[in-house]
Amino acid sequence: MKSFAEITSTLLPLDRSNVDTDAIIPQQYLKSVKRTGFGVNLFDNWRYQDPGLLGQDHSQRRLHEDFVLNQEKHQDAKILLARENFGCGSSREHAVWSILDYGFEVVIAPSFADIFCSNCYKNGLLPITLNDGDVDYLFEQVKADASYQCYVNLDSQIVKDENDKSFSFQIDEFRKYCLLNGYDEIDLTLQHESKIKEYEEKLKLTSPWLFAAN
């Protein structure tokens, strides 16, 4: 997995709540059997006027010029700033893949949907939860000046802006450790191989029907 340590970047303000995974990446792109190439279809229905298909040349499609992702001034942002319950809806990890593939490394919001959040951690995308007031502040700053930047440091769990205002955020120790080191969770789990086997043997005795041939 990709590791994450720190970043300094401008922010892209997506001022809507309950942004669902269907909006992040619409259904037709889920037909891909790959993990890559979704960035061009991030927020596809909001970004383009005409409908798109997997594998087509998207550079020819008509843009919704006023959609924030299409605005020149936010082109380099690596931090996506969003509202509450970001990533609700389906479990499609394609949502996280498309955000990463587009070039974001951090999403800041007042809250995230559970499955989306766990998908972030598995891919090295850092979801940061700040309170409503702090998120409001960040929106105000970015809207006033698109070149406004923040510094994010995972180890010290801090977001700091160019006015030296800083916000600390919470993250599970284990998640942090995996992200900082880019660890593969499967490897970590397989360190407990004998425990899993032991559990399974016990289960065969107590609930044998779970293992009866289908």
Place this chain on the structure above:
Amino acid sequence: MQNKTLYDKVWQNHVVHERDDGMSLIYIDRHLVHEVTSPQAFEGLRLAKRDLWRKDSILATVDHNIPTTDRSAGIDDVISKTQVDTLDQNCKDYSLTQFSMLDARQGIVHVIGPEQGASLPGMTIVCGDSHTSTHGALGALAFGIGTSEVEHVLATQCLLMKKSKNMLVKINGQCQSGVTAKDIVLAIIGKLGTAGANGHTIEFAGSAIRALSVEGRMTVCNMSIEAGGRAGMIAVDDATIEYIAGRPFSPKNEHWELAVKQWRMLNSDEGAHFDSEIDINADELQPQVTWGTSPEMVADVNGSVPDNVSDDQRRALQYMDLQPGTSISDIKVDKVFIGSCTNSRIEDLREAANIIQDRKLASNIKLAMVVPGSGLIKQQAEQEGLDIVFKAAGFEWREPGCSMCLGMNADQLEPGERCASTSNRNFEGRQGKGGRTHLVSPVMAAAAAVHGHFVDVRRYL
């Protein structure tokens, strides 16, 4: 011993290892697999040269991409076909149990799990799909996972996670005739909001839940995720055990006796602690219709779209092309979809057919379709003559799959079209770019098909 909730019990039974910070390794009993969220997981497994941990825990099927029209000639859409073929190939390579497109047992993954007896009480059940919460209706801990987690379960039979909080949603009283499981869950979401149960496992309880059939309970648990709850659960009772008995994958003989004994304990202890609790009175519930682009934007059929709207609601109404204050019964629909893992089981079809019987589609309905949840449900419905009832009214009778619930196949709304749909999500573009979705129960969808706009189905009953 501390009093435990149903969720506490099932969780505790599956902890393989717990770290000091609470991060736990949880054993997974059943892994359901479909074509959309699995190819990258199998690919990851191959790249890392890892083997599958436990093949007999897996049941696979195709549902999202497949056509609902004649399938004998295969799939026209090359990209969809690739995804379906990839699952077929993976199942072949790893010798997994799969119901492929032409198998009568094929269907929507959340319909076939319980139907086959592959989803059982007390199990941990996962699938790369958020509506895995459906299976919680049987007293299982069932939740959706992402593709990396699919790979993790394939490789280790476990997941790394923290225990969530407990929420109790109690629906007391009794629903009036014509008010269904779908209306209960839409009302719950309306009350909780789409993020109301984030970080929680919901237990649904109360007399109105007890009175539901197991299929109705699945409808309720199915939409837990629409309130933000990754899992929804319902305690085991006689109805649960009766439902499971005799299904192909259910325990047999002496295993059955042993299993039932354990399942009987799958309920919350008296006085168990819930982190939050809400009560709903079923007596007062009316049929529900969503008017916006989030399932929480819902109203009584005799009510109207709100007058005073927030920014999000205004944006939703714009997308839906509705004015604030519009009466729900004034909303005309173009298409009707009866199907999805929420409402495509035999009882749903029976109830809808009952409304349609000897009636015709309203003239403004461009298309009305019924998509059974599985091949076996389709067969059953045909034996009962339900297909005849639907077809006589002007409905199309299709092959099983996800279909217009998300429009990955050809079944989609055109931009601007408005649909009465028994599915679970009314997000922008969910049923096709620019399409407008109103979520309703099967009987409400049937009544809308007959009238061409929403009507209170209770007037038929």
